Structures are given as C-alpha cells and as structure tokens.
Amino acid sequence: MLKLEDCVIGNGDFTLHADLGVAAGDSVAVIGPSGAGKSTLLEAIAGFRPLVRGRLRWGAADLTELPPGRRPVAMLFQDGNLFPHLTAMQNVGLGLRPNGRLSAQDEAEAKAALARVGLSGMEARKPAALSGGQQSRVALARVLVQRRDLLLLDEPFAALGPSLKAEMLDLVQELVAESGSTLMMVSHDPADARRICEHAILVAQNTALPPKATSELLDKPPPVLRDYLG
Template identity: 50%
Template structure:
C-alpha cells in the first residue's frame, strides 16, 4: 500500500462576494514545493485552508491521509511561518521560540533544551535573551523558523519568508532551509514571487492564476513551459 500524500485537496471552493477560488491538487510527502503566481491568485488562501485558518465552502482537505475538516489549526500536523514572522516584540528570542511548544509557556527542561538546539540549528546560538527589535530581518526570520522547528510537524508552510530580505540574506536563508529540510525530511510548501527561489529550492511547483491551480509540475517541466502567459511572465520568458 502506498504511503498517503502529504496533502490532498479535492474539489475545494472558497466563495467571496465577487469571485470563487477552486483548488485541486495532491502533494507527495517529503519534497519542497514552490507555490507561485501573481498577487491575488489565491496562494495565501490555499495556505490558510491547509493550516485551518480558513474553512472551505465545499470540498475535502486531507493531510497525511486524514480528513482535517473538523481539526483546529493547533491540532493539524502543520507549522506555518508568515512573511512578517509574527514575533512578540516584548518577549526574548527563546520565549518566542518556546511559544511553538506551549502557547502558555509551560516549558520543561527538555523543552528548553529543544529551544537551545533549534537556535543552534538556525545559526542563532547565544541569541536566546535578545529582543526581536535588536535583530536583523534575516535573524527574525530565523527565529520564526526555529519556532516552527520545535513544533516538529511534518508539514511546513512558508508564506513569502524571504520577502523583506536583501539578496545576500535570501541566499543564506535558502541554504539554511535546504539544510534543515535534508535533516528533517519534512514536506515544505513555499510561497514565493521570485523565480530564483524556485530554481534554488523546489522539487516541484504549484502555479496559481485567478484562483485556480493551473500547473503542478516537476521543477524541470515547469522551467521548460512556454504554453501559458502567466507562467511566462513569472519566469521572464514572455
């Protein structure tokens, strides 16, 4: 029997006043999937559906073979890192990371050791007592990534995590993410507007246009496509 897919989205619709978004896809476990498309194409909505922050008007979402319709976001085997990193300015780095383990911050000695290990893995050893305001944009994103790591969920959603970073920081974060993925063997979905992120990280690509998934290809196949104007614009081949 085949292992279940990381994500199966079947006949899912989200209806708004002036538009309806429709999603169908099956994402195999263990890869890095770039999720691309123009602003407003439905990428963040797709992530919110998977994470449980938004409910579909119809259709089914299965994660690792389980129907998660009635599962709260905290119960889903999913961690999500947002573009703005969602750090609490008044809490130090270690405490921000600890929220990934216990929102009430009831942390055991084992939990605190896991926090130290996560900070070491993202290159922030010695930063535990620093406040977010003293960190660079890249360092704040590393804290958010450490918080996701301590949750130890098999599915990681990254919503434009490199958007505020300069090119050098982007390259460093891509390298870090690739290393962590090799260690964890988890499934990563990454929203990006940058073709270089796709080329550097992705095994496959989900491309959205006007609220639909219009392509779900291996990286090689996606980069070779010349049959869609929206994809051509994204790749700069128009």
C-alpha cells in the same frame, strides 16, 4: 500525501479552486500573479480559512474540519510574527508551549533549535536587538520545534537582501531534508523556486493547478505565467 479533493476556498468575494496532490517529503513552490490566491491556498491547508466545498486529507487523515492546532502543519508568515516583548528563547518556546510556560526540557529544546539556525548565544535578545535576518531565524526555529509533517512558508524572507535570502532558503532546504517534512513555499521569485523546490504549483485564474516539475513550468510557462514573469 496531501490531497485537496475538489476544493473551493473562499476569501471574501474571491474563490479559489484546487484539486491536486502533493507527495509526502516533496518541496513545492507556489507561484503565480499577485492576488491570485497563493496565500489563500496555504491558509486553507493550515486551517485558517475554511473550505466552501471539498475535502482536505493528509494520508488517511481527513483534516477538513480540524482546527489549526490539531493539523500536522506549521506555517511561517511574511512578517515572522515575533512578539517584541519576548526574548528569542521565549518566542521559540511558543512553538512548544503556546502558554509560554517552559520547562527546563522545553528551554533546552528551544536553545538547541536556536543553535541549529545559527543563533547560539542570542537566546536572551529581544527582536529589536536582532537584525532582520536574525529575526527570520528565530521565526524559523519556532517552526522547527513544532516538528510538523507539513511546513508552509508564505514568503517569510521576501524583505531580506538577495544574499541573506539565499542563505535562509538553503537553511530551510537543510532542515526539511533532515526532518523529512513536506514543504510548500509561496514565492514571487522564480529563482527561489528553482533553488530549493523540485515541483511548483501555479495559482492563476482562480485555480491552483496540480504540481509540475519546477524547471518544466518555468522554462515553458503558460501565457498567464509568462505575462506575470515578463
């Protein structure tokens, strides 16, 4: 289980409180008004933002002081963070070797990951030669090869059209089911949360609340969420 124990996360003048747990293997949406701290929550779990107070644990392991690279976390950001001068194969390979020096085995694993996300035969293409949806698949493949217990998605598919976004969400759901990873996904779209997440964390009024069943939270939203959703 992922536990945030009496945590306070700082982001400039903004602070976010979190005292909650996420069960291993669960898929959890992180929803709430714009600017409420959803990305801040994921950044703290990934290790990109230190805690002002509290402890962060994964099972028996205390992650609080660990740098990002030593946490069991893979994070996919809004823009995918692909390097334009690298091929799809090389971009995926960074998930295996941050220095970019891939062995034959590494290349085979990166190629298999690209095939798994539907990009077989596109290994040599650079991002400019790929569509937006294909770029998202490359970024997802790079996360896939890291084989981490926790997968954090910060709206990586927000710029995609409805049909393609739904396709990518379904692919994420398949990959998470295969790997047994725990998923936390920031989303502004309730339909995305309902599609692949069993539970949801509401982030509002400087607080990340414990998870609730997604349908329960969205069918009977509290006033702050109802005002946001309209």
